[in-house]
Amino acid sequence: MATAGKVIRCKAAVAWEPRKPLSIEDVDVAPAKAHEVRIKVVATSVCHTDWQCLYEAGNASNLRPFPLVLGHEGAGVVESVGAEVTKFAPGDKVIPLFLPCCGKCDRCKSDKTNLCKKNWENMQAGVLADGTSRISCRGQQVYQFLGVSSFSQYTVLPDTSLAKIDAAAPLDRVCLLGCGVSTGYGAAVQTAKVENGSSCAVFGLGAVGLAAIMGCKEVMASRIIAVDINPEKFEKAKEFGATDCVNPRDHTGKTIQQVVVEMTDGGVDYALECVGSPVIMRNALESTREAGGTCVIAGWTETETMSVPVIKILMGRTLKGTYFGGWKSAEDVPKLVEKYMQKKLKLDEFITHSLPLAKINDAFQLLVNGESIRTVISLGEETDKPERTPA
Known part of the structure; x- marks a missing residue:
């Protein structure tokens, strides 16, 4: 040229x-x-x-x-x-x-x-x-x-x-x-390796979260719970494959992890954090079931500190991070x-x-x-x- x-x-x-x-x-x-x-x-x-x-x-x-x-x-x-x-x-x-x-x-x-x-x-x-x-x-x-x-x-x-x-x-x-999109989609199919018939919770319904839902649907997860404090995002989440939508502000007196655990009789198989908030990262981890639940952190933050009760890991959960999915x-x-x-x-x-x-x-x-x-x-x-x- x-x-x-x-x-x-x-x-x-x-x-x-x-x-x-x-x-x-x-x-x-x-x-x-x-x-x-x-x-x-x-x-x-x-x-x-x-x-x-x-x-x-x-x-x-x-x-x-x-x-x-x-x-x-x-x-x-x-x-x-x-x-x-x-x-x-x-x-x-x-x-x-x-x-x-x-x-x-x-x-x-x-x-x-x-x-x-x-x-x-x-x-x-x-x-x-x-x-x-x-x-x-x-x-x-x-x-x-x-x-x-x-x-x-x-x-x-x-x-x-x-x-x-x-x-x-x-x-x-x-x-x-x-x-x-690559990050959220990859968090589900590449890092978490969500399985057919499994239950999932996706925290945060921006592009990363919607892409994670898309990935969960692609591998035919049986239940995909979309979590966000903005209910205007729920219709789009369902378009991408969410089966349930939950606004934490609708459940006073209960943490969002308690809500998800009750909805799934013990917790989801996979939780995907797509916000970048240490508080929500912990919420996501505690939404997974004991003896095999997996939480993947896809939300970006550089120097924040996440606080995790050790017992949540000792009880058989896996906590993973992903970069670019x-x-x-x-x-x-x-x-x-x-x-x-x-x-x-x-x-x-x-x-x-x-x-x-x-x-x-x-x-x-x-x-x-x-x-x-x-x-x-x-x-x-x-x-x-x-x-x-x-x-």
Whole structure:
């Protein structure tokens, strides 16, 4: 492409400081260096983690540097590649990944984990392998959130943090697979390994929780209890497969775990925590049955402390955590895209709003107000959007 090797000036939503609205700015995106890929971001969705980073910044749970460009649920097209890149070429459709997958380290070769640490510390700090960002604004370096920064029309990532996907995939849909949907769905089918005929409780009905319900339904769990304090989410939860919906505020005098245990005559087989609250994590664990119950924590928090009565574990329960749903990102995301293309995985149903980049602060407000599941932000044009392959 004519822009290869040159600095690209484009629009991005910049967070200059904590707890302030994002500012739409002209930014400069430098060319990709060795083992890096520069992509044109076509669409991105807004995740609660983006909001958390911006509006809870400065708390002990948030150590991200500013200024930065947020966004980590995106999809786009390769614009150019740096030296020594062999797996990607201009024109490839890709999904950027906040979790790398080098395919060579002990963790990538293990079937027990997906937690590749290639460039991990740098990407957590908002820079790439050489310790710098590829984005700048007003002559100042702007950090890349989780090494991604999909709230920019162009961005640069390591070649180990990209998934090449089906050329026919609609980018304004599959961008959701960059985080929330993959995490919740994987928490159920990949980490918990929910079984046919089992009972489940899902705590939190955002995108992660709804995706967890979708996973539980796919493996034919017999009972799926959806838990949330916002009853307006219950209809959507049932659409995804919930058999029961419970609002903890409707049960004064009882904890939610007591309610779930009574509903299931002893507790559920699987509980999935999709909020990121230590209190709800404990609620979820105590909702599982003795002698074999499993609780999986999918909700994100960085430094919070969870308090667990030891007896709850001693009585035969298993407590697990999951990151990105247990998927090996670069290997498994293309497979999830294919499931969507074959109409075996829901994505469209998560999208409640679509907005241009200029209105990204409105997307945050919709999220905070509980009015959206996922808002998709349009950053560019996709030349074609073929229909999905019939199931």
